[in-house]
Amino acid sequence: MSSLQIGLAIAGGAVLAAVVAHGAWTSRKNQPRQPVQDPRDSGLLAVEPGLDGSEEPTLDVSRFTLPVALRKPALDPLIDAIANIALEPGSVVSGEAAMAALPPTRRVGTKPFAVEGLNAVTGQWEAPAGGQRYSAFQAGVQLANRSGALNEIEFSEFVVKTQAFADAISATPEFTEMVDEVARAKELDQFASVHDAQLMFSIRARNASWSPGYVQQHAAKLGFVPGVMPGRMVIAASTEGLPPVLVLEFDSQAALAEDLEQSAIRELSLHLDVGQVDRGEQPFERMCEVAIQLSQTMEGVVTDDNGRPLTQDTLNGIARDLQGLYSTLEMRDFAAGSALARRLFS
CATH class of the missing domain: 3.30.1400.10 (ZipA, C-terminal FtsZ-binding domain)
Structure with missing residues (x-):
């Protein structure tokens, strides 16, 4: 083989390798992001055998105790x-x-x-x-x-x-x-009707989508535990048996997919049911903190339910309105998170 033929063969091989590498990179880039095992996670993730005999990281829920239902509130002439x-x-x-x-x-x-x-x-x-x-x-x-x-x-x-x-x-x-x-x-x-507040933030992926495991891993680090429904995670109240402080939801079909690694999620919703949660839990402050941290670590953007990005001025305005709402509810004996408020706003 002549020097020219050898050179052409080498050049052709280099081009082929570049094409293959680019294709692999593009495919990997478009795949949903996967959870990463980190030994510093203090056991939040456990390694369990996959269906094909391999090992894959899954959320270890054995550390968490989900709330049990409390006795229903007594009859009250106010309600x-x-x-x-x-x-x-x-x-x-x-x-x-x-x-x-x-x-x-x-x-x-x-x-x-x-x-x-x-x-x-x-x-x-x-x-x-x-x-x-x-x-x-x-x-x-x-x-x-x-x-x-x-x-x-x-x-x-x-x-x-x-x-x-x-x-x-x-x-x-x-x-x-x-x-x-x-x-x-x-x-x-x-x-x-006038004083019923249910807040929702959306967290949308900027670039690559997320797998269910990736979402669960990042949410668990912020205190979320699995809810009773697929695609639902909650931050439990400090008092066992009370409604959750915050609820994080994503597509339930994605959570039930056969191949979770290929299941793509591009949007999460974060919910706060104001009347159901005690003011002392600082639920809105925690909601803002969670939304910001998730958007930063998962490369997303926080928006309202209409898709508009939320600014700090907007959040400050909501916080002021909530303080007035809390005071009004308390004056009418329906303090947020109380037994009467939980019944009225249900």
């Missing part, structure tokens, strides 16, 4: 229409009898319905329970929630359910006037 249910003087009803008399559903239309008994020993109102005895009862239906105000049809259903319970335990119910309760429900619903 419930309440009917007193009187027994014959000196009579008591067992918890078992009361439970057997309860209606099969605990809703009236779109509103929660509840029955409580006055414990003959402790003197406390509580949900009927086995092994207890009760000297009086009360039934209640919530006046308003995010489904709207209690209406005449729902109040009539409340009367029917309460009367059936009272008849089953040989008691007599006393109902308030429907027109008064419906008027109260409308006033409460109007207040709730």
Whole structure:
């Protein structure tokens, strides 16, 4: 082979190698970013066998305990229409009898319905329970929630359910006037509609998309733990059983994909349900901090729900408005994160 042929062969090989390298680089660039194992992560990630026998990093959730549900709040005249249910003087009803008399559903239309008994020993109102005895009862239906105000049809259903319970335990119910309760429900619903704040930020990828594992790894470093639904992570409240402080969501289909490494995510949503979270958790401050840190570490941009980039002036304005909202809710005995606020804004 002549020197010219050798030179051409070498040049051709170099060009071919460059083409292959460029193709590999382009393919790698367009792939969703993957989580990286870091020994400094203090065990947040564990290595488990993959389906093909290889090892891949996955989020270790064994360190986290998800909140359990707390007992539902007691009936309160501020938010419930309440009917007193009187027994014959000196009579008591067992918890078992009361439970057997309860209606099969605990809703009236779109509103929660509840029955409580006055414990003959402790003197406390509580949900009927086995092994207890009760000297009086009360039934209640919530006046308003995010489904709207209690209406005449729902109040009539409340009367029917309460009367059936009272008849089953040989008691007599006393109902308030429907027109008064419906008027109260409308006033409460109007207040709730004006003061119901649910904030959402979007975090959008600037360049390369993200894999579910990549999102989970970065979110876990900021305190998020897996939620009960695919594509959902939460920062739990400091008190176990209360609603989460923040919720991070991404495409659930991406989270359920067979090949998670090829599942591409280009947008995350960060949610704060103001009425559900105690002011002392500093939820908005944490929301801003989380959004900024995720956007920086994952090369994204923070926007509102209309896709407009959020500026510091915008965030400061939201913070000022929230302080006024918190104060108004507290003055009406619906402090954010309280039992009554969680019921009203649900």
